Amino acid sequence: MTADHGSDYERLGEILRSAADAAAAFHGGLAVRPVAAPDPRLEMLESLSATGPGAEAALANFRRRFGDRFSASAGPRYWAFVTGGTTPAALVGDWYASAIDQNVGAAGDSVATGVTRETLARLMQLFDLPADRFGGAFCTGGTAANVMGLMTARQWAGDRAGVDVAVAGLAAAPPIRLFAGCPHASLLKAMAILGLGRDALVPVARLPDREAIDPEALDAALAATPAGVGKIVSASAATVTGNDFDDLERLADLCARHEAWLHVDAAFGLFARCVPELAPLCAGVERADSIAADGHKWLNVPYDSGFWFTARTDLAEAACRLDAAYLDTGSPEPPWRNRAVESSQRFRALPAWMTLEAYGAQGVRQVVRDNCRQARLLAEWIENSDAYDLLAPVRLNVVCFRALPPAGTDGDAWNRDTLLRIQRDGRVFMTPGAWGGKSGIRAAFSNWMTSDGDVGIATDALADIAADQRRGA
Ligand SMILES: *Cc1c(COP(=O)(O)O)cnc(C)c1O
Numbered sequence: 001m002t003a004d005h006g007s008d009y010e011r012l013g014e015i016l017r018s019a020a021d022a023a024a025a026f027h028g029g030l031a032v033r034p035v036a037a038p039d040p041r042l043e044m045l046e047s048l049s050a051t052g053p054g055a056e057a058a059l060a061n062f063r064r065r066f067g068d069r070f071s072a073s074a075g076p077r078y079w080a081f082v083t084g085g086t087t088p089a090a091l092v093g094d095w096y097a098s099a100i101d102q103n104v105g106a107a108g109d110s111v112a113t114g115v116t117r118e119t120l121a122r123l124m125q126l127f128d129l130p131a132d133r134f135g136g137a138f139c140t141g142g143t144a145a146n147v148m149g150l151m152t153a154r155q156w157a158g159d160r161a162g163v164d165v166a167v168a169g170l171a172a173a174p175p176i177r178l179f180a181g182c183p184h185a186s187l188l189k190a191m192a193i194l195g196l197g198r199d200a201l202v203p204v205a206r207l208p209d210r211e212a213i214d215p216e217a218l219d220a221a222l223a224a225t226p227a228g229v230g231k232i233v234s235a236s237a238a239t240v241t242g243n244d245f246d247d248l249e250r251l252a253d254l255c256a257r258h259e260a261w262l263h264v265d266a267a268f269g270l271f272a273r274c275v276p277e278l279a280p281l282c283a284g285v286e287r288a289d290s291i292a293a294d295g296h297k298w299l300n301v302p303y304d305s306g307f308w309f310t311a312r313t314d315l316a317e318a319a320c321r322l323d324a325a326y327l328d329t330g331s332p333e334p335p336w337r338n339r340a341v342e343s344s345q346r347f348r349a350l351p352a353w354m355t356l357e358a359y360g361a362q363g364v365r366q367v368v369r370d371n372c373r374q375a376r377l378l379a380e381w382i383e384n385s386d387a388y389d390l391l392a393p394v395r396l397n398v399v400c401f402r403a404l405p406p407a408g409t410d411g412d413a414w415n416r417d418t419l420l421r422i423q424r425d426g427r428v429f430m431t432p433g434a435w436g437g438k439s440g441i442r443a444a445f446s447n448w449m450t451s452d453g454d455v456g457i458a459t460d461a462l463a464d465i466a467a468d469q470r471r472g473a
Contacts (some may be wrong), residue, residue, distance in 0.1 A: 101347075137336055386404070
């Protein structure tokens with residue numbers, strides 16, 4: 001029997017319930033299943049069928065072929081990269097966004113554009129950013145947020161020289177340089193996308209044993225830059241391994257003095273602002289010209305979700321304006337399509353709105369606080385272990401460490417082997433890290449579900465692995 005879309009639609013409730021059951025079963029196993037898929041490869045591709053069996057059979061086929069071959073990246077012991085999970089409320093918001101399928105890029109016919117505005121206002125409240133200074137928008141993640149920040153800075157650099165870069169192009173604009181101490185790789189990608197070029201980066205010296213910019217060196221570098229060059233300072237809050245924060249107050253002062261744009265890549269570090277004892281790390285971010293942040297990391301909304309803020313929405317809208325008579329609905333809402341690469345836009349605010357509505361500021365604060373405590377717990381265990389050694393100081397939610405090789409053994413090869421053993425073991429997932437010229441292992445805590453007990457499971461695994469590795473097992 002073949003099914004058509006119509007008969008699927010008549011049974012929509014039933015179909016959604018079976019999808020919900022499948023999703024709940026997946027989540028039910030998250031805390032106990034291996035953290036990485038035992039067999040992630042897909043060797044046999046099945047070709048397109050002429051007539052499909054309908055949604056429910058498609059879901060069954062999907063589960064049969066791929067069901068147990070996903071990672072537990074949404075779970076409590078997936079500590080690779082900086083990986084958030086999804087809170088129940090965020091998951092519901094994401095599903096509902098698909099169900100109602102609003103296009104936020106087109107305003108005027110739906111409250112979705114207003115909910116987007118409310119969600120951004122709530123985020124500004126959460127991060128203690130002045131709402132009268134900043135506007136913003138949702139985007140797909142930290143990289144897109146960095147693209148938008150630098151695109152706005154590029155427009156600003158042209159504007160100061162009387163050039164509308166969006167109209168006349170980069171060829172008519174003054175040269176632009178980006179100053180940074182420890183830029184995330186996505187900033188270089190953003191520079192490539194925006195036509196600034198990766199070579200426009202001016203690396204600035206860092207403070208000793210830090211990933212933070214040396215403000216004296218930045219002062220000198222900006223002073224040495226010829227007048228007429230557009231200067232963008234890209235600050236970190238925080239770096240991905242050392243979790244270092246640039247001194248944003250000092251940098252804001254220097255940018256004011258040297259007429260430079262201050263962009264802050266705060267993909268996950270912005271969340272330090274929710275916790276009183278961590279907030280000083282990120283002091284001064286409210287003086288930035290643009291700020292990039294991620295939703296799918298510490299806010300724990302599903303992929304893909306990012307947001308960004310700027311004090312110059314006028315320039316952002318000039319940079320990526322989309323004009324067409326058929327799109328002019330006369331809505332009083334901000335034109336979200338003019339603040340993003342995407343013209344048609346998913347209702348990306350809804351999962352974030354749901355999570356903020358359900359758990360409030362205190363809910364987000366608790367996750368950040370817990371994750372930072374868990375990072376310290378792991379670091380303390382490592383410091384007391386004779387099989388492992390801490391490589392970098394723990395400032396926030398990331399631990400970078402190293403397995404101690406037996407005398408006469410190559411340390412890097414030993415660590416690669418340790419990491420492979422950790423990944424094969426399946427109790428906890430980590431990825432490579434590097435610090436001070438030494439390669440190591442990196443664990444990042446950003447999942448709402450992670451408990452102190454999960455740290456115990458991980459340290460048990462690390463102890464077992466060290467014993468096996470030393471026995472040559
Ligand atoms: C993750 C991250 C990015 C990139 O974000 P995506 O969401 O992966 O695009 C940029 N900067 C920092 C500091 C990050 O941690």
